[in-house]
Structures are given as structure tokens and as C-alpha cells.
Amino acid sequence: xxxxxxxxxxxxxxxxxxxxxxxxxxxxxxxxxxxxxxxxxxxxxxxxxxxxxxxxxxxxxxxxxxxxxxxxxxxxxxxxxxxxxxxxxxxxxxxxxxxxxxxxxxxxxxxxxxxxxxxxxxxxxxxxxxxxxxxxxxxxxxxxxxxxxxxxxxxxxxxxxxxxxxxxxxxxxxxxxxxxxxxxxxxxxxxxxxxxxxxxxxxxxxxxxxxxxxxxxxxxxxxxxxxxxxxxxxxxxxxxxxxxxxxxxxxxxxxxxxxxxxxxxxxxxxxxxxxxxxxxxxxxxxxxxxxxxxxxxxxxxxxxxxxxxxxxxxxxxxxxxxxxxxxxxxxxxxxxxxxxxxxxxxxxxxxxxxxxxxxxxxxxxxxxxxxxxxxxxxxxxxxxxxxxxxxxxxxxxxxxxxxxxxxxxxxxxxxxxxxxxxxxxx
Amino acid sequence: xxxxxxxxxxxxxxxxxxxxxxxxxxxxxxxxxxxxxxxxxxxxxxxxxxxxxxxxxxxxxxxxxxxxxxxxxxxxxxxxxxxxxxxxxxxxxxxxxxxxxxxxxxxxxxxxxxxxxxxxxxxxxxxxxxxxxxxxxxxxxxxxxxxxxxxxxxxxxxxxxxxxxxxxxxxxxxxxxxxxxxxxxxxxxxxxxxxxxxxxxxxxxxxxxxxxxxxxxxxxxxxxxxxxxxxxxxxxxxxxxxxxxxxxxxxxxxxxxxxxxxxxxxxxxxxxxxxxxxxxxxxxxxxxxxxxxxxxxxxxxxx
Numbered sequence: 001x002x003x004x005x006x007x008x009x010x011x012x013x014x015x016x017x018x019x020x021x022x023x024x025x026x027x028x029x030x031x032x033x034x035x036x037x038x039x040x041x042x043x044x045x046x047x048x049x050x051x052x053x054x055x056x057x058x059x060x061x062x063x064x065x066x067x068x069x070x071x072x073x074x075x076x077x078x079x080x081x082x083x084x085x086x087x088x089x090x091x092x093x094x095x096x097x098x099x100x101x102x103x104x105x106x107x108x109x110x111x112x113x114x115x116x117x118x119x120x121x122x123x124x125x126x127x128x129x130x131x132x133x134x135x136x137x138x139x140x141x142x143x144x145x146x147x148x149x150x151x152x153x154x155x156x157x158x159x160x161x162x163x164x165x166x167x168x169x170x171x172x173x174x175x176x177x178x179x180x181x182x183x184x185x186x187x188x189x190x191x192x193x194x195x196x197x198x199x200x201x202x203x204x205x206x207x208x209x210x211x212x213x214x215x216x217x218x219x220x221x222x223x224x225x226x227x228x229x230x231x232x233x234x235x236x237x238x239x240x241x242x243x244x245x246x247x248x249x250x251x252x253x254x255x256x257x258x259x260x261x262x263x264x265x266x267x268x269x270x271x272x273x274x275x276x277x278x279x280x281x282x283x284x285x286x287x288x289x290x291x292x293x294x295x296x297x298x299x300x301x302x303x304x305x306x307x308x309x310x311x312x313x314x315x316x317x318x319x320x321x322x323x324x325x326x327x328x329x330x331x332x333x334x335x336x337x338x339x340x341x342x343x344x345x346x347x348x349x350x351x352x353x354x355x356x357x358x359x360x361x362x363x364x365x366x367x368x369x370x371x372x373x374x375x376x377x378x379x380x381x382x383x384x385x386x387x388x389x390x391x392x393x394x395x396x397x398x399x400x401x402x403x404x405x406x407x408x409x410x411x412x413x414x415x416x417x418x419x420x421x422x423x424x425x426x
Numbered sequence: 427x428x429x430x431x432x433x434x435x436x437x438x439x440x441x442x443x444x445x446x447x448x449x450x451x452x453x454x455x456x457x458x459x460x461x462x463x464x465x466x467x468x469x470x471x472x473x474x475x476x477x478x479x480x481x482x483x484x485x486x487x488x489x490x491x492x493x494x495x496x497x498x499x500x501x502x503x504x505x506x507x508x509x510x511x512x513x514x515x516x517x518x519x520x521x522x523x524x525x526x527x528x529x530x531x532x533x534x535x536x537x538x539x540x541x542x543x544x545x546x547x548x549x550x551x552x553x554x555x556x557x558x559x560x561x562x563x564x565x566x567x568x569x570x571x572x573x574x575x576x577x578x579x580x581x582x583x584x585x586x587x588x589x590x591x592x593x594x595x596x597x598x599x600x601x602x603x604x605x606x607x608x609x610x611x612x613x614x615x616x617x618x619x620x621x622x623x624x625x626x627x628x629x630x631x632x633x634x635x636x637x638x639x640x641x642x643x644x645x646x647x648x649x650x651x652x653x654x655x656x657x658x659x660x661x662x663x664x665x666x667x668x669x670x671x672x673x674x675x676x677x678x679x680x681x682x683x684x685x686x687x688x689x690x691x692x693x694x695x696x697x698x699x700x701x702x703x704x705x706x707x708x709x710x711x712x713x714x715x716x717x718x719x720x721x722x723x724x725x726x727x728x729x
Contacts, residue, residue: 194618196620196623196624198620199618199624200435200595200620200624201535201557202535202536202554202555202556202557202558202592202595203535203536203555203556271539272535272539272540313512316512316514316544317513317514317540318513318532318534318536318537318540319534319535319536319537320534320535321534
């Protein structure tokens with residue numbers, strides 16, 4: 001028997017409501033017990049005084065760029081960055097090359113993860129072949145091979161009829177449909193949020209309404225199909241309001257937002273800095289405030305990073321040529337703790353947004369410290385002062401707007417199946 | 427970082443005034459038989475134009491030569507850009523040849539600002555996408571001063587495709603620093619409401635008559651079909667509703683002047699008789715362009 005005792009921390013487990021001092025004892029990769037004064041017999045000790053001990057954090061929206069763009073990230077390096085960010089599980093989007101639209105590609109990713117990843121990696125399959133938005137992908141076969149959801153992330157399904165069929169198909173296989181909501185006609189050519197800054201800088205805008213019209217459409221389709229439907233990286237006030245409305249109507253509609261969408265607005269962006277370019281774009285203050293309120297109210301169910309690595313040279317271009325996306329795994333907890341320190345959400349809510357929230361959307365057994373479940377645990381220090389140096393990132397890419405930012409609080413150790421896979425340098 | 431000239435937004439009023447003063451000093455030289463000075467002798471500028479341009483490129487080249495500097499002009503077609511080289515690599519290559527400044531026009535907004543973060547030499551923005559065209563605003567200001575004696579307290583109407591106009595943005599930034607009243611006019615699809623918050627003293631209207639009423643200066647903009655990504659306004663009726671005709675000018679101040687950054691499209695944004703009228707300052711603007719660019723080059727490269 002191998003055993004690990006995480007001793008003296010504050011245990012927060014949203015699944016049971018536990019929030020207080022306790023030890024966690026792990027035996028052979030499973031949670032053995034949670035409680036006060038547990039025996040250290042035969043166990044390695046992890047001193048967790050001053051730390052929060054929580055179920056392993058789940059990031060349901062990352063891009064690992066593998067296969068096809070291994071110069072930007074691989075399953076292995078992305079998993080290391082995830083561990084260093086306190087995540088024990090990530091779900092990777094299908095916009096690889098080739099697109100994950102078949103069991104063959106799914107099998108490849110699952111196999112790469114099994115051989116190289118230090119955290120759990122669950123692939124998300126494409127909705128349509130090649131994410132071209134024309135014909136449904138082999139959704140059932142991908143589900144058998146291990147995908148946990150379907151999405152054409154980055155290439156929204158513009159055809160409403162096809163989206164309806166996708167929802168019906170996904171429902172048949174018990175999968176949620178995740179959509180990147182952006183009406184491509186309204187957003188065409190846009191590089192940043194449409195507002196004063198885009199007008200000032202002469203950049204084409206991505207209006208908030210380009211997200212809203214597709215969220216509205218999808219919610220109506222979710223009502224018709226009764227499907228599990230999830231809005232990826234929600235970024236606007238009206239979208240949050242519509243998701244809240246869908247929940248009131250009893251639909252299986254959920255949403256996630258990213259740390260950068262609640263931490264930054266377009267006003268934080270230095271002119272023409274490609275490390276602030278992503279989709280959806282950093283919005284205006286009105287939208288950002290609504291995102292924060294959505295995290296408080298429950299309209300938003302999860303925080304996901306949309307970790308989107310791009311190799312250095314890809315972002316060393318004219319702003320309009322820079323690809324969309326930023327890395328985010330290693331800064332997610334630090335940014336989210338700002339909401340706690342500012343008194344906007346309690347610590348329990350933050351932990352929920354990273355654990356039970358995403359786990360329920362995806363249908364994963366993770367997100368709890370119940371005895372007998374896999375010992376995936378995130379340990380973080382809510383007070384530790386540290387500075388993010390992107391050049392020391394475990395990711396292969398450096399495209400972060402948070403380089404040099406001072407954080408209060410961050411991950412300390414990441415435990416997967418009972419093994420400490422990452423520990424912060426003292 | 428070496429100081430170049432990226433935009434009007436970054437300049438304060440005193441800096442603008444000192445450029446205009448120096449430009450005024452260079453104005454008489456344009457009509458002398460011998461036009462050349464040697465203040466920039468031994469200096470070298472590269473004119474790097476990634477977009478078609480006749481007047482601005484020629485104007486910069488003449489300005490440099492009149493100050494005794496050497497000028498090399500490169501257009502993007504036929505350069506390494508067409509071979510897939512990145513903008514940073516192209517500029518670094520040119521910088522390694524040790525020019526004293528790079529004058530650059532590019533179709534991407536912010537391209538010179540992005541490069542200025544990485545290049546060891548001054549960059550002069552000769553127009554970036556739909557963002558800024560600082561020397562155009564300076565030469566416009568000089569032209570207004572020539573005619574009106576001052577910029578302060580005037581009412582300036584800017585009419586046309588404001589959304590896609592770097593000339594409009596630079597002029598708004600400049601005029602606002604002088605407390606000028608600026609009215610921006612065009613169809614709603616080409617005049618986004620955020621423009622009103624760009625600077626103090628800016629108002630918007632979709633009615634050309636309202637814009638021109640009591641104006642001291644009427645600036646017309648070219649309809650930039652190449653920057654519009656869709657038909658944002660029916661082209662067939664543009665001139666009817668937003669083209670400037672002589673009768674419109676009855677609404678303006680009696681001594682109002684008409685300006686246009688060129689190239690003009692007769693019968694599209696202004697009628698031929700307006701373009702040729704005594705109120706038209708279009709060629710004065712071109713002439714002032716050289717004086718202003720001499721002042722800018724001297725400021726950046728002098729001593």
C-alpha cells in the first residue's frame with residue numbers, strides 16, 4: 001500500500017459542503033478518509049497548514065495543439081502547464097490538425113495522454129467533419145473512443161438546422177454540445193471588442209451582439225431538442241442574462257467564462273499588443289461586470305481557461321494578423337482568487353467553479369473528495385505572493401498578458417491519483 | 427526607444443505648435459529657385475510603403491531631399507514581403523543598413539506602433555490602416571492656420587467615411603487639442619457613435635446640412651472602397667446625400683474653406699466645381715505637405 005496524508009489544511013469540498021480544517025488520507029490512489037487527526041501510519045506526509053485542500057480542479061476548455069501544431073504545445077507540455085496551474089483534469093478542444101472529428105484522432109489523443117500526460121486529459125470531439133460546419137462528424141464513435149463533449153470551438157456552427165441535428169445526436173449519446181458563440185457575419189474581420197478602443201485604434205470590432213444572437217438561437221434549439229447545451233467562454237451581459245433565463249425555464253443550459261474575461265476589459269489592453277488578442281475579445285466594462293455577476297448568481301457554472309498556445313513568432317506580427325488566443329492554465333487560480341480577496345465570491349464558490357461546476361457539465365466523476373473516489377487534489381495557498389514569469393512557463397508558448405503580474409495566492413501542489421505530480425518551488 | 431512620430435494622439439499641443447512654426451519657416455523655401463538646405467546632410471531615410479501612395483511618398487522624399495538627406499523609396503510589391511518575410515524581419519533587415527529613420531505606410535492599423543517596440547531606429551508613420559496619418563493632420567492644421575490665422579475656436583466639419591479614415595482620426599486628435607469644435611458627418615454605418623467619445627468637442631450628425639452650417643472649414647474624405655469590407659452604404663446614392671456641392675457652402679461661414687486629403691473622386695464625395703472653386707485648399711494642402719514633413723524630419727533627425 002502507498003499512502004499520502006495531506007495534513008493540517010483547510011479542506012473545501014463543494015460536493016459535500018465541507019469547509020474547515022481536516023486531513024485527507026489517500027491510499028493506493030484513492031481517497032481513504034477526510035477528517036480530523038487522521039493516522040499517518042505508513043503514509044508520506046504533506047504539510048498543508050495555511051493551504052486550501054480541494055478536489056482536483058477541472059479545466060474543461062484547453063487547446064493542446066496536438067496533433068498538428070506541436071511547435072506551440074503538446075499533450076505532454078500542456079498537461080505540465082495544467083499541473084503547474086493546479087489542474088488535475090483538462091478537456092482539450094478538437095481544433096487540431098487533423099481535427100478531432102473521428103475515433104482515430106480521439107484514440108491518438110487518448111494514447112498520447114496515457115503515455116505522456118501528468119494530469120487527466122479528456123478530448124472533446126468536433127461537431128462537424130473538419131469543423132467545417134457542413135456535415136456531422138462521427139459523434140457516436142468518438143464518444144466510444146473517449147470524447148466527453150462535442151464542439152466546433154473556434155468555428156461556430158452557423159447553420160441552425162445543423163446545430164439542431166448536432167444537439168439531437170449528442171443527446172442520443174449522452175454528450176453535451178459546447179458552442180463557441182459568434183455570428184461570423186456580424187464579427188467578420190474583427191480583431192477586438194467593438195467599442196471606444198477599437199474605434200480609437202482603427203481596428204475592426206467584434207460586437208457583443210455577435211455572441212448574443214448565437215446564444216439566443218442555441219437556447220431556443222436546446223429547448224426544442226432538450227439537449228445538454230453549454231456556452232463556451234461567455235463574455236457578454238446579454239448572453240449571461242439569456243443563460244439565466246434558460247436555467248429558469250429548466251433547460252439543461254450551462255456556461256463557462258475565462259479568467260481573462262472577468263479580470264480584464266478592453267481598457268486594460270495596451271495598443272496593438274497581440275497578447276491581449278483572443279476570441280471572444282476582452283469586452284467593455286458593462287459586459288465584464290455582468291460576467292462577474294454571473295459567477296456570483298450561478299448563471300455561469302464554471303471557470304475555464306481557454307488555454308490557447310501560439311508560438312512566439314505567431315504573435316510577433318501586425319495586430320490584425322496575430323492569431324486569437326492566450327495561454328491561461330498557470331494564472332487561473334491567481335486571477336480567480338482576486339474575486340475572493342475582493343469579497344465578490346466566497347472561497348467555496350470559487351472552488352465550486354473549478355470542480356463540481358465543470359464536472360457536472362461534462363459528466364465526469366471528478367470534483368469531490370468522497371472516500372473511494374480517485375485522489376485528484378488541488379492544494380493552493382490563498383495568500384502566497386508570487387509573480388508570473390511567462391518565460392518559466394511549462395507551456396511551449398509565451399502568449400500571456402499576465403507576464404510580470406503580481407499575484408496574491410496560487411497553486412502549491414497538484415495530486416493526481418494519489419501522486420504529487422507538481423509542487424511549487426519554495 | 428528612439429522618438430519617431432507614430433500619431434497625433436501622443437503629441438501635446440506645444441509639440442504640435444513647434445512643428446507648425448518650423449513648417450511655416452520652411453514654406454517660403456518652396457517658391458525659391460534654390461530649394462535645398464543641408465541641415466540633414468549625410469542623413470538617410472527609407473520610405474517604406476506597403477500601400478499605394480503617390481503624394482505622401484513623393485512629399486516625404488522631396489522633404490528629405492530639400493533638407494539634404496538621402497532618401498530611398500521601397501514599395502512592398504517586389505520586396506521580400508512578397509516572399510513571405512514577416513514585417514519584423516523586413517524592418518530589422520532594413521534597420522541593419524543603418525538608415526536614420528524609416529518612414530512607413532502600412533495597411534494594418536498599429537503596424538508602426540508594433541514595430542517601434544522592437545526597432546532601434548525612429549519610425550515615422552505615413553499612415554497606418556484606419557488609425558492615424560499624423561503628417562496629414564499637421565499639414566491640414568498648417569493650411570487652416572494659413573487661411574484662418576488660428577485653429578482655436580473654429581468649427582470644422584469632417585464629412586465622409588469617418589470609420590475607415592486615418593485622416594479623420596488624426597485630425598480629430600489634433601483639432602481637439604486646440605479646442606476646436608469638430609462635427610463628424612456621414613451615414614450611421616460609417617460614423618460609429620463611439621467617435622463622439624474620442625475627444626472633447628466632437629459631435630456627430632448624419633445630415634450634411636447640419637454639419638456644414640456655420641462651419642469655418644469643411645473637410646471632405648475620400649470614399650475608401652478598399653477599406654470597406656462590405657457595402658456599408660448604397661454607393662448609388664452616396665453623392666446625393668453626402669457629396670459636397672456648391673449650394674451646400676451657402677450654409678457655411680462666408681469665408682469657409684474646403685479641404686480634401688486627396689486623391690479626390692470628382693462626382694463621388696465632392697462636385698467638380700467645388701474642387702476647382704476658390705474655396706478649395708486642396709493644392710495648398712499638397713504644398714504644405716512638404717513644409718510640414720521637412721519640419722517633422724528636421725525634428726526627428728536634426729542634430
